Amino acid sequence: MMKSAILLPIVAILGATVLSSLFIVDEREKVLVLQFGQVKQVKEDPGLGFKIPLIQEVVRYDARILGLPTTPLEVTMLDDRRLVVDAFARWRITNLIQFREAVGAGGEAQALVGLERILNNAIPEVLGSVDSNRVLSEDRTALMNQIRDIARREAANLGIDVIDVRLTRTDLPEQNLEATFARMRAEREREAVDEIARGNEAAQRVRAAADRTVVELTSDARREADVIRGQADAERNAIYAEAFGQDPEFFAFTRSLTSYERALQSGNSSIVMQPDSEFFDYLRSDSGRGDTPGRAAPATE
Template structure:
C-alpha cells in the first residue's frame, strides 16, 4: 500500500524531468538553446521544425519568429534636392535570419523595432534626399524603394535581420505648405491662360488684318473691273451713237431731243422759262420746214 504513492511520485517526477528535457520547434519559429544565459548547442539556432533535447533545469530555450514581420514607421519629413519638403509614410517587411546575432544585438523583437525604424528612416533620408521631388512622385518610385531597401540591408544585417522589402505608402506636401503650393499652381495656370489669350488675340488680329486686306483687294479689283466694263460700255455706246448719227442725222437729233425732254421735264414742280423760238422745243412744234441738222438740245 505504501509503494503506490511513492511510485506515482517517481513517475510524476520522471514525466516532469522528461517534459523539461525536450522542446518543440514548429514551422513558424526558430529557437536558441541557452545555458546560464549563454548560447549552447547549434550556434545558428534551431530552425527546422521538430523535437529537440536539452538539459532540464540547466538549459532553457528562447523562441523567435521565423516568419516575415511588418515594420510600421511614423511619418518622416524629408527635403529632396529641390528643397521641396515632403512628408513620407513608409513601411517595411523584415525577417530574423541570424538568431544568435539578433539576440546579441537586441535580445527581443520588441527591442528590435526602434532600431530598425531608425535604420529605415536613415535610408529614406539618404536616398530621397539625393533626388528631385518629381522623381519621388513619378514612376521612378519603384527604383527608389529598391535603393532604400538595399541601403537599409547593410545596417540591418548587423542585427541579424534581413530587410525583405520597403514600400512608400504616401508622399505628400506638409499641411502648412499645401495652400502656398495651391496658390502658386493657380498663379501659374492664370499666367498660362493669359499667355494663351494673348496668343489667341494676336492670331485673331492677324486673321482680321488678312481678311481686311483681302476685302480691300477684292473691292479694288471689282471696282477696277467695273470701271473697265463701264468704260468699254460707254465706248461701245458712243460708237453706236456715232454710227447712228452717220446713218440718219435727223433720227439721231430727234432721239437726243427726246432724251433731253425726259430729263428736264419731270412731273411735279418742273418749270422752264424759254423764248417761243427756242430750239429746245423744236420737235414739240408742228413746223415742217425745220433744219434736220438743228434740234439737238443738251
C-alpha cells in the same frame, strides 16, 4: 491496491514531467531554449524538441520574412527642397543568439524599434545627397539600394538581415505643397495671358490682312468697273454717232423722247414755255417734225 495507489501518482508525475520536457517547433518558427536567461539550445528546424522541465524555457521567434513600414520623415534634399518620405523594409532573423542578445526579451517588437531607427538615419543620409528631381523620378532604384545596403550593414549587429527597402511615398510637405500649387496656378495663368495676347496679336494681323485685301479687291473691282463703263460709254457713243450718220431724223426723234422722259418725270421742277415751242413738235404730230412747216428742230438735250 496499496502499490497501485502509489504507482498511479508517480506515473502521472512522470508523464507530466515528460510532456513538459517536450516542445514542437513549427516550420514558421525558430526556437531558443534558455536556462536562467542563458542560451542552451537553438532549434531552427521544424520538429520535436526537448528541454529540462521547470529549469529551461522555450522562446519562439518568427522565421518568416517580416515587414516594417516606417513613419513619415521630412528630408531636406541637396537643392534645399524638403520632402516627406516613408519607406517599407522587409527583413528576417538570421542569427538567433545575436538577435536575443541585442533585443533581449523585447523580441520582434524591440527589433522593429531598432530597425526603424536605422532606416531613419539611412534615408536622410542617402536622399540628402541628391536633388529632389532624382528622388521624385521613377529612376530611384539605386537610391533605395543604397538605403538597403546601409540598413543591412547596421542591422547585422541585431542578428537580422534587411532584404529590401522601398520608398513608398515622396511628397512635399503640406505647406510647401500649397505654395507649389499656388505657383503652378500663377504660372498657368501667366501662360494663359501670354497665349491670349499672342492670339489677339495674330487675330489683329489676320484682320489687318483681310482689310487690306478687301481694299485692294474693291479698288481693283472699281478700276475694272470704270474701265468697262468707259468702254461701254465709248461703244454707246460710237453707236449713237453711227446711228446719227445713217438717219439724222431718227436720232433727233430718240433724243427728243429722252428729253421728254427726263423733263416730264414726277417731282421735277415746273417748266413754263409757249404752247408752240419746238420742244413739243413731236407731241403735236403723228408723223414727226416734218408735218409742221417752218418749225425748227426740238431741243435734243
